[in-house]
Each structure stands twice: as structure tokens, then as C-alpha cells.
Amino acid sequence: MAKKTILSVKDLNVKFNLRGKILHAIRDVSIDVYKGESLAIVGESGCGKSVLNKNFIGMLDVNGFVESGEILYFGLNGTEAPGQAVDLAKFKKERDWLKIRGKEICMILQDPMTSLNPLKTIGSQIAEAIRLHQNLKGAELKKAVIKTLEDVGIEDAKRRCRQYPHEFSGGMRQRVVIAIAIACKPKILICDEPTTALDVTIQAQILGLLKELKSKLDLTIIFITHDLGVVANIADRVAVMYAGEFVEIGMCEEVFYDPRHPYTWALLSSLPQLGVKGKELYSIKGAPPNLFKHIEGDAFAVRNPKALKIDFIEKPPFFDITPTHKARTWLLDKRAPKVEPPEYIRNIRCGKEKRG
């Protein structure tokens, strides 16, 4: 099956101006997002996952700016550029973004408790989205609101659309937020840690709902998360991010069962599910690098116990492992010594072989 690219990021550099100091938040990031897939972007807090995605809908904070690079969006089928790409990185004005926001790309925020307007009824907040993008009025609009609420699994939708957000629980509110997002009929849905603020049982429900909606509405979903459990559950493809750049990109299976970058190893090793009983759980030492400073070589080298000398000197390029799997580490260079992944990772592999 030929994959159609819907969004293509090329050599993107995003910087922030913080009281005179420049913070380099996204460093030379390139990635293609394919139509209909679900891509997960994984990484520690502060690695730039959210910042990257905010660029796609023009929600970057006022002190942030795109320094160079392109964000090509192929989904726009308006009159201006049918079938052609628009470069979102060049958008400056509010008016430009109004063509994209909601209708083309929509986003679900992390905390459902705060992402609804407390003074408006659920119904009117969904209606606002429908009115903006579907041109419905009166009774039809009302019907559409109720239908949308039912679509996200809210029972007794007729009554509930007259209620206020404070009358809903966290999980229900996240369903409402999803309802608002799908009411816009977007092509790409960005989910910024959609389940982090919810408890575990609700998490599964919400993920199930998103999966269901994805196939029903033919959505492209970009997941931002630090929860690898979520990734395994829902993602087709995984991109691992560290200090503002991707270090490994591959199909979900490939990244989970055959990780190559030391950071991916470290990340997987710190999953509690993979820990060995009676042994201390692995944790990555130290904190991510200071992005105010220029980073020399591989950003993860300082925290990598098995770093090579060259890691401190020169930034590694991407090495292809399979056509869909690539990683940015010198370990894949043919001159590099053979380094075995840590025990935990070998365990996953064995487990797969046994099962497979």
C-alpha cells in the first residue's frame, strides 16, 4: 500500500526568546506523517513534543518562533491550493491559521478539567464548533450536537448537553473535549497526553474511543505521550524524541522489540512492567540537557553510560535499519564496537521470540 503523506516536517528549527536568552527547543526535526496512521511521539517532559505539535496549528507561545525549516500540509482542498502543499511554517497571521485550525488539524489538550469553558453548557461549546465548520443552524444544529455527544459515548445526551462542565467527571469531560474536536471534522487530530490526567480504568476507555473514532472518521492521529503503555496500545508508528530532536523513528513493533538508540533502551528499561522482581527499577540518571546552550555531539551522550568518545564530538546522522526504521546513534556505524542492549531489552526480544 502506497502511503500518502499528509504532513511533512523538514529541518524544522524552533527557538524561544526568554528574557534575552535564546532557547533552541526544536533542533533540525524532520518527519513525515502519513494519512490514516497513528503516530506516537514519545519522550521525557520538556523534550519538545508539545512545542513541535503546537507549530502545526499555530499555537506556539508568543515568544517562540520558527527559525528555519518547513511544515508542509497536503490535506488542504480549498480553492487556493487544491491538492498542493501549504507551508504552515510560513503562516504568520491569525487569518491564515483559521483555515487550518479545527477544520484541518485539531488538538486535544492534556487536562480535561480545565479545557472546557466553565460558564457555558456542554451543548453550546460543541455547537460552537459545529457552527464554525459545518454551517448548521437551529434544530439541525441541535440534532448534530446530540449525535456528536452520542458518538463519544455519552449517555442521555439530550439532557447532558444542557449541563455545565462542573457536572461532569474527568473521563466524561475528556469525552466532551473529544466530541468538540471531532465536531470540527478535522483530518489530523493531535492528542497531547490525552490520558495522563485520568485514572487507569478511564484511560483504557478513552483510548478505545479514540481508536474507534479513528477508523470511523478516517482520522490521522498524532499522539504525544510519555506513557509507553499508551503507545503500545494505539500507535502504528513511534518517534522517540530527546532534547528537541528525534533519535529513533520506526514502526511500533520495531521500536519496541528492536530498539537501537541508547535513549530508547533507557526509556524502555524504565518501564515498571519490564522490571525484574527483586531488582531495583532502572532509571535514567541526570536531567535533559540545558537547551539554552549549544549541544555538542549526541545530546544523550552525557547520560549514556556507554557513550563513545565521538558522541561528545560529532552529532550522529540517521542510520537506516529497515526502510521504516531509523535511529540516530553512532553505535550503528560500522566502525563502532558492538554494544549489547541492556538486559531488559534482551528480555523483551526473547519474550517476543517465544511468543512469536
Next chain:
Amino acid sequence: MLKYISKRLLRSFLTLFIIMSITFILMRQMPIEGYFQNYDKLSEAQIQNGIRMLGLDKPMPVQLFNFYKNLLKGDLGMSLRYRNNVPVTEILAPKIPVSVRLGVMAILLALILGLPLGTLMARYKGKLPDHLGTAFIVFIQAVPAAVYYLFLQLYGTELLGLGLLFDPDKWTAWILPVFSMSLGNIAYYAMWLRRFMVDQSTKDYVQLAKIKGVSGSKLMFRHIFRNAFVPMVQYLPATFLNTVIGSIYIESLYSIPGMGGLLVDVIKKQDNTMVQGIVLLFATVGVIGLVLGDLLMVVLDPRISFGAKRGNR
């Protein structure tokens, strides 16, 4: 909700009761000169007679009880020095509408000018309109009202070609007093509205509204303004208080025949019963303002349900 409202009303009654009692008791501690028209010329017997007539010789609880009994009948006592032996209520009655008219106009003007100013400042945060507005707010809040009222009167009357004295039939005569009185509230509204709008604009739900494609001006009014206005309601009662203080100054400066100007007059004449009556009236206005602010908040914010019902979890 009903429970909350009745509790709130009860508390304000209690407050008023305490203010009244304290005022009454303190007033009885004043030198007795304050209860006679021309104390120096009266003979000892006349004074004793007067004290008995006014009930000042009775023990304090009895006096207090009589005061409340009369109050319920709508009797605030007699003016003794300002105008001899005229009921306080009779003197106040024609003055109240003047003050109310002035106060309402000042509050309306403050809303009409203050809310747009605050919105403008929030919209252009960190830019020129914001800086100009902030300078205005700092000036009005920091400099005592007495000072800018004086200068407004001084140069305003020259500019408009008006006499110093107030003439209720000439509409131009209302401009300066109403504008002066509204200045404090304009700054107050603008300051709080700006602050709340800036607070609200960084909230997640505003982000979500923006993401779903709501454009700038709609976002500003439908989401940010309305949500910023609700917490502002809390601060509206202060409007009443500001207006009361303003009216004391302004009415006396422009010789407007209202209650504020009257208070200054009766203080200068040391008419105890009159001072007591007007203080009570102003305290009532202030307390009512606070209650109104709280009740308005209940109406506007659906989250305040006072434990009546909770969300289905």
C-alpha cells in the same frame, strides 16, 4: 442556594445591627452640647429639661431599645442644630433622589468607559494602549481623589464656561460632577477587567476554543470577556463604596443638594442626630452593595451551587 442567600442576608442584617448599635452608643458619648441649638445661652433647668425630653437620662439599653423601636417606625429622630426640631427623615427625603441620580449616572458612565478600557488593555497587552491605561490607573488609584477632583473643578469649569455652583436644570452642570465621580470606578473596572482577562486568556479552555477555530474577536468576547466578568462581579460592591465617598466630596465641592454634601454640613454644625442618620444610611448602602455583589455572582456563575447538587460522577 436559597439557604446561602438567606444566610448572606442574615449576616448583613447582623452587620448593620452592629454598626447601628455601635454608632448609637458612641454618639451618646459625645458632649451634650451636640444636642442643643444654642447650648451656651440655655439655663441649667432648660438643659435638664431638654435631656429628659430626648431621653438621654435613661440607661443605655433603654435608649437603644427606643432607638430601634423608632427606627422600625421610620423615625430617625429630630435634627437639633442643623435645622431645629425638624425630623431627620424630612431633611433627608428630598436629598436622597439627587444623590441616587448622581450615583447611578456615575456608575453607568464608569461601566461604559471602564469596561472597554480594560478590554482594550488586555487585547493589546504590553503595547501602547496598555501602557497608557496603566499610567491612568496608577494616577487615579495613587493620587487622592480630593486632588484631582479639585483640578477637574478648577480647569473644567473654566473650560466649559460654567459657574462654580451646581444648577440641576442645566445638563452641562452635571458633566463635571458625574465624570469626576466615575473616574475612580473607571480605573477600578479597567484594572480588574484587564487582570482577569489576561488571566483567562492563558487558560486551557481558551486554547481549545482557539484550536477549534474560534477567531480573535469572538474569542475575546464570547469566552474571555464573559469569564473575566464573573470574578469581577465580586469587586462591584466597592463601586457603591467608591460612589458614597465620591458623593461626599463632589456634592460638597459643587454644592449639590444631596446626602454627601449634607454630611459635611452637619459635621461642621455638630448635629449628632443628623450625623447618625446619614452614617446609617451610607452604611446601609455599602452593605447592600456587598450583598448585591454576592448575589449577582450566584446568578452568573453556574459552578456556585452550594452543595445543592453535585455532578454525576
Next chain:
Amino acid sequence: MALYRKKAEKLQDSINESILKRMPDSEAFSFAGFDEQEVERSGYSNYSYWRSTLHMFLKNKVAVFLTLIVFLILLFTFIQPYLPNQIDPFLVNNDPKTGLPFRNVKPNDVFWLGTNSIGQDLWANLWSGTRTSLFIGISVACIEAFVGIVVGVLWGYVRKLDFLLTELYNVMDNIPTTIVLILVSYILKPGIYTIILALCLQGWIGMALFIRNQIIIIRDREYNLASRCLGTRTYKIIQKNLIPYLISVIMLRMALTIPAAIGSEVFITYIGLGLPATIPSLGNLINVGRQLMMSPDLRYQLIYPTIILSIVTVSFYVIGNAFSDAADPKNHI
């Protein structure tokens, strides 16, 4: 400094390059070893609350300038009487030729700002008045802070007092301040201490409530509970988690009380309940000036006191706000 840094960077670059050139692949691809201390350093921050606060405050040039002005005015009110050629503010100056007092003399060499309607020197009166007004303002601010903190601490710690004081607060908070001001000034003998008492009577309770809430927060806020669970002693929690926030809000309240108190003095003097005319204060001076303001020749008697008054009140207001902005850790980067 910047030049030096650039140089250092260049040097580093060239060293790196030469290493890469000289270093054979076998060496470049060998393990670098792992320095655990180096790892932890990447997350190290040298943040200090008070240094950042001071830094932020000094960045606000207007506030720094006004602080200087207030300081100089305060200093000057004290040294002014000892300067040469000063006239006693209470002295009624008579013309030696006619024996009549110098009434409403325009500013000249002897009377720098002219004289008032009974022949007193306005310059001397102005500074004496500023001294009185500042004294009132600062006293009120200090008394309110002191009483407020003491009551607030009791309110927060003694649980039995909580109900009583909360009810007291609910009642007192409802009483319009102006009414208290008028009532107290009307009943007591006019004087500086009456005014200070009238102004303090209500202000302390707001401060007390604030302190009480903070104390309850020490008990209940998660980060403090966490600190306590980690074995941090109470005094350390108070010192590190509470005092910084507390001091900044107390300072803000005090800074805003001063202009408010000075303004109230002007108000209460205007309605005839303020200081007796024999004590110069900004309120008295403005009141006298007001009566003369309709004759343009004498308007200077109103304008000079209002200028000083405005400078003082605006300065305190701006300094207070600038300090509280600077003390807010959210603004520290």
C-alpha cells in the same frame, strides 16, 4: 565579556576539529567512560529567591528611580529645618516697615514658595506638612502590619479563636471604611493620633486574614506536607516556603497603605474632621489652597502641596507594585 566568550568558543571548536582529525576512528569509537557527577550537573540550577527578586526589581527603572525620590524626600523632610535660611513654619512673618504680616506674598528670595494667608512661610510649611503626612502614613502601615501579623498568627494557630475571629472578620469586612473614618474622627478630639487610630481600626483585619490563611497553608499545602514527610523541620519550612511569599505580600500591603492613609488624611481634613489648622499637613495645606484656588494669583498655594502629595503617593504605589511583581517567582527566569 562577550568577546571573551566568543574567543573561548572558537578555541573549543578548533580543538574539537583537531581532535577529530588527529583521533583515529578506533579511538573515536571507543567508550568515553561515565562520570556520574557530570550527569547530575546538567540539571543543576543556581536559583536564589531574594537575588532574583532584587534583580527583577532593579530592572524596573521607574520603580528604582521613584524609590530614590521617596528616600530623598523622606530624608529632606528631616534635614530641611537645619538648612541655612529656613523659616519656622509656625512663625507669622511681619513686614518690619509696616508691622503688618506678609499675607499671600508671591514666591521670592526670602519666602521661596511665598507665604500663606496669615503670613507663614509656605516652603517650611510644605516640608513640615509632608513630614506629618508621611509620619501618619508610615505609622498606619506599621501598626496595621504589626497588629495584623500578631492577630493573624493567633487566628491561624489557636483553633478555638478561629470561629470568633472569622465571624468578626465577616462583620468588619462589611463596614465601609469611610464610615468608620468619619465616625471615629467625629467622636474623638481631632489630632494626629485620632487620625492614625481611625485609619488603623479596620485595616489590620485584612492583613490578619491573609496571615491566617498562610498559616493554614503551611499545615495543609501539598508541597509543605511533602517537605515535612521528608523530615524538614517546621522552622525551615517557614523560612524557605512561607517567609518569601509572606514578606512580599506584607511589603505590598504596607506600600499601598501609605498612599491610602495620606489620601484619607486629605479627605478627612476636607470634610472638617482632620488635623487642627495649627498642625501643618498635606491635607491642611491642600484645604487652605482649595479655598484660594479661584484667584489665579494664589493658585500656587494649592499647586505646590498637590505636587509633593502626588509624587509621594504615586511613588509608594508604584514601588509597592513593582516589588510585588519582582517578588513573584512566576516572573523569575
